[in-house]
Structure formats: structure tokens, C-alpha cells
Amino acid sequence: MSQEDDKKLSRRDLFQRATATALVAGALGPTKALAADPLPQVPRRVLGKTGQKIPILLFGGSMRLDQRFDPKIAEAMRFGVNYMDAADCYGGGTCESAVGAYHTMAKNRADLWITTKSDDHDPAGFEKVLETSLKKLKTDHVELYFLHGLDDPAFLTPELFKVVEKLKKEKKIGHFGFSCHAGNVAELMQKAAGISAIDAIMFRYNFRQYGNKELNTAMDACRKSNIGLIAMKTQSSESSFADAVKKFESSGKWNKYQAVLKAVWADERITAAVSHMDNIEKLRENIAAALDKTKLGQHEIEALEKYARDTRAFACDGCDHHCNPAVDAPVKIGATMRALMYHDGYQEPEKARELWTSLPERARQLRLIDFSRANAACPHGIDVALHMKRAAELFEPSSLS
Numbered sequence: 001m002s003q004e005d006d007k008k009l010s011r012r013d014l015f016q017r018a019t020a021t022a023l024v025a026g027a028l029g030p031t032k033a034l035a036a037d038p039l040p041q042v043p044r045r046v047l048g049k050t051g052q053k054i055p056i057l058l059f060g061g062s063m064r065l066d067q068r069f070d071p072k073i074a075e076a077m078r079f080g081v082n083y084m085d086a087a088d089c090y091g092g093g094t095c096e097s098a099v100g101a102y103h104t105m106a107k108n109r110a111d112l113w114i115t116t117k118s119d120d121h122d123p124a125g126f127e128k129v130l131e132t133s134l135k136k137l138k139t140d141h142v143e144l145y146f147l148h149g150l151d152d153p154a155f156l157t158p159e160l161f162k163v164v165e166k167l168k169k170e171k172k173i174g175h176f177g178f179s180c181h182a183g184n185v186a187e188l189m190q191k192a193a194g195i196s197a198i199d200a201i202m203f204r205y206n207f208r209q210y211g212n213k214e215l216n217t218a219m220d221a222c223r224k225s226n227i228g229l230i231a232m233k234t235q236s237s238e239s240s241f242a243d244a245v246k247k248f249e250s251s252g253k254w255n256k257y258q259a260v261l262k263a264v265w266a267d268e269r270i271t272a273a274v275s276h277m278d279n280i281e282k283l284r285e286n287i288a289a290a291l292d293k294t295k296l297g298q299h300e301i302e303a304l305e306k307y308a309r310d311t312r313a314f315a316c317d318g319c320d321h322h323c324n325p326a327v328d329a330p331v332k333i334g335a336t337m338r339a340l341m342y343h344d345g346y347q348e349p350e351k352a353r354e355l356w357t358s359l360p361e362r363a364r365q366l367r368l369i370d371f372s373r374a375n376a377a378c379p380h381g382i383d384v385a386l387h388m389k390r391a392a393e394l395f396e397p398s399s400l401s
């Protein structure tokens, strides 16, 4: 395939080539088939001070994967998407065992980059969780190990970094970092920029934040310190965003999911974007977007900006230090909005319920609470009262009867 052909690769071409190769693979076996018609590979970029090249599209494991052999991982691997983003808690604790089953059956551990994460942030717990993860992953090491969902910078201690060094020396982890998606992402990234032990950060980033000065300054600081940056939640946390997606998609070549990924890849500071591709069609659409080298045009950028404006009041940034204190009850508005986002935006009801049930019981009691002051406190004009009522109806219908 020439470079020019590659540039023009459409989703339909990708489907046809993938299907044809799959048929040949069935007849000849995978090795001969790939030799006969090598599939295009997703571009790769260096992940900061790890010095390693990873694909710009990463396989997000926060879902229920097939525990015997997940065909989506196998399909992703064929196009060079060989980075698995796992965590001890993903898929209700089943993600790591599915990844372990996949590479054991495919006999390709050496070709796979595994990142996993610990929900336990103190040094002893961090080390202990890794031992369990390695067993489930059926491996003796992971390429990258994160503190999962860090929101308190106080966990970044010299004691933790000593454990990191030890795990690196024992070759149980290749690199270290953290993931973050709460309201203080920029603060955490600024702090990380001054810590040599941190190799990479996975952070909440999407097209709504291009003009966010604080976040951009933090991203620049991380780049200067050569910390690899991975974007997550690239679709942004929308809840109940009506038909704005359809309007956006009728305006150009890409669907919304592809366009927001391309918008992230356009930022050279970011190495890659993680995506939860829960079916083969979504996987192939995202791979097609990664393979197509054309950049978003002015018309598409404007359409994305208009979409961002039209849906601003449906997109929660998780900054609930603004809205929670305005409510006289121990609610967790950011996390509740996140559960709604998984239900409405990603259409993953199981994941939504999992997040909801992980909240403390008192945070799930939304009835008879006055959220009007939370509405006023939200800087983005989100109708918190409306969404909390929806959450109660959706997740706790019996509480309303």
C-alpha cells in the first residue's frame, strides 16, 4: 500500500480488507495470511521518558471482556493496537483475568503492552495489589503501573517512590505513573512535573478543554519533564445530550467518536488516547480514524466547537468541589454524573450501575434533597437537580414508589 493509498483508507476499505484477511486467515492460518496481505498498522508515538513507542489508539479495558478469548483484543492487535489499559477493578474485577486468558491462548505476551492500576494508593497496598494483578494477568511483569484515579496529591510520597524503585528493580513493573479524572487534574499534573519518579500520566482530556489555560500550562510542564501523556474520557462526560450528536455527524466525514479522537491526536503533547471499544464496529471505526492521516478541517473543527457549545450544559467536568458543598447531604454529584454519562453517553448500563453501586449508601439517597443551590454553584450551568432526579429514577426506582 502506498502512502497516498494509506491516506485515503476509508472505514469501508478497512472492513473489506479486514474481512478478506480474516477469510484468508481461515484458509491459510494467520501467519501466512498476514504475510500475503499485511494490514495497515495504527501509527505509534513515544510515551515520554519510557522511551517506548505505543499506538496512538489504546484498548480501554473498563468493560466486561470475554474470559476465554476476547475477539476484540485479537482484532485490535491485528492493526497494531497492542496496548491494553487494564485495572484491578475494571469489568467488576474481571478485566485482568480476561487479558491473561487472551495472551495465554494467543501466545503473544511479548507483543502486548499491559498497563494496570491500583485502587490502593498507600505504598504497601500498591505493592500488594500488583501481586494479585500479576497473577490474574498471568504474567510476571507489567509495562506500566498506575495509581488509579488519583485525586489526593498527598499519596505521591517518597515512601511510595521507594516501592516503585523496588518493583522496577525486581522487573515487576517497567514504568510508573497515575491516572486522574477528578476536578484537580491540572494541580496533580503540575505536581507530577516536579517528580522524577513519574514516567506517564493518564488524564481526563477532551475537546471542551482546548482553551483551559490551567490545564494547558500543566500539560506543557509535563512535556518539559518528558512525562508521557495519555488522554482518557476523550468523549467528555455528557449526560442526556439529546440529538446534538446527530447534528454534528451530519456536518462532516467523521462520526463524533472519531472526530474527538482526531482532535486529541492533533495535540502533539499527547502520545495516545484510550478508548473503550465495546464492539467490533466501534473498534474498526476508531482504527480507521487512527489510520486516516487527514487532519480535521476548519469546517469539522467549527462543527466540533458548535457541538461543544450546544452540549456544554450536559457535560460534567467532575469538579464537584463546587457543587457538593452547596447541598446539605453527603451526595457525590461528580460520581453520580459520571454514572449517568456511562449510561447515556457510552451506553454502558452495566458499567453505569457498577459505578453507582460503588458509591457509599448515603450518597445514593437522592430523594427529598434540594439541589437548587448546586444548580447555582455549577460554573457550567448544569441542571444538577434534573440529573439527580434522573439518577434516582434510573438507578433506584424503588426509592420513588
Ligand code: SF4
Pocket (backbone or CB within 6 Å): 315, 316, 317, 318, 319, 320, 321, 322, 323, 324, 333, 334, 337, 377, 378, 379, 380, 381, 382, 384
Ligand atoms: S455538576 Fe457542575 S460543578 Fe458539579 S461536578 Fe459537574 S461540572 Fe462540576
